Amino acid sequence: MLNKFKRNIISSKSNIIFLSITSFLFLFLFGLFFRLSFSSIVAASIFFLLFNLILLYLVGGQRNKELDSIKDVISRIRTHSVNFDNEISLGSELEELEIEIKAMFLRSQNDIQNLKKLEQIRTEFLGNVSHELRTPIFAIQGYIETLLDGALDDRLVNRTFLQKANQHTINLNNLLNDLIDISMIESGEMKMSFRYFNVSEFFDSVLNEFKPQAVKKNIELQLLPFNHSLQLFGDKQRLKQAISNLLMNALKYTESGSIKIGVYEEENGAVIFVMDSGIGISKNDLERIFERFYRVDKERSRDLGGTGLGLAIVKHIVEAHGSIIEVKSEIGKGSKFSFRLKK
Numbered sequence: 001m002l003n004k005f006k007r008n009i010i011s012s013k014s015n016i017i018f019l020s021i022t023s024f025l026f027l028f029l030f031g032l033f034f035r036l037s038f039s040s041i042v043a044a045s046i047f048f049l050l051f052n053l054i055l056l057y058l059v060g061g062q063r064n065k066e067l068d069s070i071k072d073v074i075s076r077i078r079t080h081s082v083n084f085d086n087e088i089s090l091g092s093e094l095e096e097l098e099i100e101i102k103a104m105f106l107r108s109q110n111d112i113q114n115l116k117k118l119e120q121i122r123t124e125f126l127g128n129v130s131h132e133l134r135t136p137i138f139a140i141q142g143y144i145e146t147l148l149d150g151a152l153d154d155r156l157v158n159r160t161f162l163q164k165a166n167q168h169t170i171n172l173n174n175l176l177n178d179l180i181d182i183s184m185i186e187s188g189e190m191k192m193s194f195r196y197f198n199v200s201e202f203f204d205s206v207l208n209e210f211k212p213q214a215v216k217k218n219i220e221l222q223l224l225p226f227n228h229s230l231q232l233f234g235d236k237q238r239l240k241q242a243i244s245n246l247l248m249n250a251l252k253y254t255e256s257g258s259i260k261i262g263v264y265e266e267e268n269g270a271v272i273f274v275m276d277s278g279i280g281i282s283k284n285d286l287e288r289i290f291e292r293f294y295r296v297d298k299e300r301s302r303d304l305g306g307t308g309l310g311l312a313i314v315k316h317i318v319e320a321h322g323s324i325i326e327v328k329s330e331i332g333k334g335s336k337f338s339f340r341l342k343k
């Protein structure tokens with residue numbers, strides 16, 4: 001009881017000083033004004049003092065109750081005993097504080113979830129990278145060991161084994177370049193240089209690189225007619241990388257038919273597209289093809305030297321141009337990838 005009294009009074013100690021001074025001044029002036037005797041002023045002072053103490057005891061008690069409930073809520077949040085915001089309650093007098101604490105709780109819950117998601121993405125990414133690195137390294141190791149074990153002198157296989165090992169080193173190099181690109185884009189380190197460029201010249205230089213592969217696969221590679229003086233705004237070098245990735249896919253995933261590339265103008269910009277008559281992509285896969293390392297047919301893609309990073313890079317480059325990459329596709333009929341650029 002005595003402790004509770006002390007605690008309540010201490011809780012309201014800032015009010016004690018104020019009340020004591022004002023009471024004393026009031027009594028002093030009151031006594032002077034009514035010419036009261038010294039003993040009546042002392043009696044009145046004692047009465048006021050007791051009255052103040054009782055008042056402060058009650059005020060302090062209420063304050064302690066409120067502080068205890070706030071302390072309790074904070075400690076429950078800190079020890080993760082609160083799962084939902086409606087478990088937080090401070091009563092009607094502290095309604096505004098309750099709303100603030102609830103908002104803070106929801107915010108920190110959201111931050112924790114985001115951190116967990118990031119951690120999971122990081123772990124998955126590391127797992128994927130090590131897996132993708134292991135495949136070509138094991139293959140190269142296997143060919144070299146076989147050659148050292150005697151195949152080097154076997155004229156029938158030695159060249160083929162070296163060629164295969166060489167192809168795996170090329171794949172390894174491509175993978176590393178893609179990984180460097182992805183990490184530079186995601187960390188914001190990749191410097192973009194936006195300028196107006198001539199679309200006709202741009203398409204010519206990209207297509208020239210792919211013509212031999214198209215001829216080899218007997219696929220028609222066609223540039224659809226457009227306004228040859230058209231200028232668009234973007235980073236030409238990065239856009240070349242994006243279009244090359246799209247063309248590389250079109251060539252990889254088309255067995256026969258054609259690949260069409262073109263541009264159509266709109267009021268403030270233009271849409272660039274790459275269209276193929278290849279195997280197409282199912283609706284479920286369409287939602288995931290832009291994820292890092294995602295491949296519809298892992299075996300087929302890996303055989304073709306793919307790691308599933310190509311479209312993730314395209315997406316990043318297009319988004320760095322303030323645009324979005326769109327895709328329409330139907331199984332067995334082909335795919336069309338497109339994005340807008342500013343004029």
Ligand SMILES: Nc1ncnc2c1ncn2[C@@H]1O[C@H](COP(=O)(O)OP(=O)(O)OP(=O)(O)O)[C@@H](O)[C@H]1O
Pocket residue numbers: 178245249250252253276278279280281289294295296297301305306307308309310311312335
């Ligand atoms: N034009 C296309 N036609 C059919 N499927 C496609 C096409 N483009 C992409 N895909 C599918 O989307 C997946 C992801 O493509 P992405 O370019 O990211 O990876 P990849 O081509 O497998 O490997 P990488 O580009 O890293 O060499 C591919 O594995 C393929 O299954």
Ligand SMILES: [Mg+2]
Pocket residue numbers: 245248249306309310311
């Ligand atoms: Mg690709």
